[in-house]
Amino acid sequence: MFLVGLSGGIASGKSTVVAVFRELGCAVIDADVIAREVVQPHFKAYQQIVQYFGTEILLESGEINREALGNIIFSHPEKRQLLNSITHPEIQKEMLKQILKYFVLGYRYVILDIPLLFETNRLTKFMKHTVLVYCDPRTQLARLMKRNGLSRAEAEARVASQLPLDEKRRLASHIIDNSGDRESTRRQVLRLHARLEDSLDYLWARLAVGTAVAGLGGLAYFLLRLIWPTSQLANEPTSKPPSQPTG
Ligand SMILES: CC(C)(COP(=O)(O)OP(=O)(O)OC[C@H]1O[C@@H](n2cnc3c(N)ncnc32)[C@H](O)[C@@H]1O)[C@@H](O)C(=O)NCCC(=O)NCCS
Ligand SMILES: Nc1ncnc2c1ncn2[C@@H]1O[C@H](COP(=O)(O)OP(=O)(O)OP(=O)(O)O)[C@@H](O)[C@H]1O
Numbered sequence: 608m609f610l611v612g613l614s615g616g617i618a619s620g621k622s623t624v625v626a627v628f629r630e631l632g633c634a635v636i637d638a639d640v641i642a643r644e645v646v647q648p649h650f651k652a653y654q655q656i657v658q659y660f661g662t663e664i665l666l667e668s669g670e671i672n673r674e675a676l677g678n679i680i681f682s683h684p685e686k687r688q689l690l691n692s693i694t695h696p697e698i699q700k701e702m703l704k705q706i707l708k709y710f711v712l713g714y715r716y717v718i719l720d721i722p723l724l725f726e727t728n729r730l731t732k733f734m735k736h737t738v739l740v741y742c743d744p745r746t747q748l749a750r751l752m753k754r755n756g757l758s759r760a761e762a763e764a765r766v767a768s769q770l771p772l773d774e775k776r777r778l779a780s781h782i783i784d785n786s787g788d789r790e791s792t793r794r795q796v797l798r799l800h801a802r803l804e805d806s807l808d809y810l811w812a813r814l815a816v817g818t819a820v821a822g823l824g825g826l827a828y829f830l831l832r833l834i835w836p837t838s839q840l841a842n843e844p845t846s847k848p849p850s851q852p853t854g
Contacts, residue, residue, distance in 0.1 A: 608710050609808040610717055610733055614724035615740035616772045617765050618751035620785030620792065624740045625720050627796040634709040636702055638721040645697040646671050655693045660686075681765045695727065716803055725775045735808050738799065739779035741772055743786040 615621045625635050645652045648669055656664070656671060660679065666672045680687040702719065709717045716735075724730055724737065731737055742750070744766075751762045776782060783795045 608714055608716060609735035609806075610706070610719055611736045611738060611803060612724045612731060612734035613718050613720045613738045613740065614722060614775065614779075615785075616742070616747055616769055616775070617722070618754055619742040619747050619772060620740045620750075620783075621720055621722065623785060623789065624738075624783055624792060624796055625718065627793050628718055628800065631797075631800050633800065634712075634714045634717045636705045636709075636717060636719050638698055638702065638719070638723075641698050641701045642694055643673075645694060645701060650697070652693050652697045656690070659689060659693070681761075681768050684768070687768060691723075699730075716806075716808075723769070725778050726770055728778075731778070736781060736803065737779045738781045738783060739772070739775050741776060741782050741784050741786070744772065746786050747772070 613621060613625065615624075622639075625637065629635055644650075646656060647653060653671065656676070660676065664672050664676045664679070676690070680690050706717060706719075718738075719734070721727075721730065724734075725739075748759070748762050748766060751757060751765065752759060755762070757765070781799055783792060783799065785792045
């Protein structure tokens with residue numbers, strides 16, 4: 608199995624693209640969904656967020672008020688860093704668990720939808736391919752304002768909290784341009800999926816795991832042979848059996 612890191616900018620169309628991959632039966636791990644789970648009240652990250660940001664960012668139900676927290680972190684870079692340092696380790700742990708699950712299930716590749724993939728660039732080294740969901744800056748701003756009901760200034764602050772899409776373009780191995788209509792995006796996803804399906808990259812991981820398992824098995828057998836005599840390993844009695852009465 609190999610990993611495909613998918614990223615983009617805020618409202619550039621990651622969810623739209625991922626929906627097509629899901630329709631095709633692909634395994635997808637969504638960092639935004641996990642980010643919502645790890646800040647539920649009984650999780651460690653929740654306690655830390657309340658400790659640092661105060662109870663003003665809570666709804667009456669006790670859950671985090673995402674709009675209020677978003678307003679704070681998108682206009683204060685140091686508070687954004689703080690929130691990232693609380694949530695990212697928890698998000699990454701959960702992603703790892705899901706990767707293992709898909710590996711055991713035998714998927715050829717898994718798509719990791721990570722909005723800050725290129726910002727947190729140490730993650731890219733684990734990806735066999737990286738996909739950027741691009742959208743021209745004017746369309747991105749218009750879609751963000753419309754979807755989230757934001758003013759131009761608020762939307763610009765959110766876009767500015769991430770690396771510019773033109774910079775991310777240079778870092779990605781594949782680009783899906785979502786500036787046009789949904790049909791054009793869909794066609795690009797179908798083409799990319801066909802390329803990933805045809806790729807033999809997944810064989811390397813299977814070969815590596817197979818070799819590791821065989822190597823560990825061989826080592827375990829060698830150690831057992833050292834500890835126990837061969838006769839015990841073969842389940843043979845080591846002492847002489849009592850002689851049978853004759854006559
Ligand atoms: C700030 C929060 C509460 C806003 O919640 P909200 O429901 O309004 O937005 P949602 O989670 O759906 O995120 C929408 C988009 O905002 C952008 N975004 C989210 N967090 C960040 C961040 N820390 N820095 C830059 N962009 C971000 C991403 O493009 C993301 O796709 C939430 O995004 C959050 O908890 N962020 C910190 C965790 C994180 O980094 N998530 C991104 C995935 S790793
Ligand atoms: N090709 C398209 N044509 C018209 N509208 C689109 C297109 N692609 C996406 N949209 C709309 O733009 C908005 C952003 O798209 P989407 O939610 O897929 O982006 P995203 O990158 O997942 O956003 P975020 O990560 O910020 O949640 C949505 O309201 C979506 O319906």
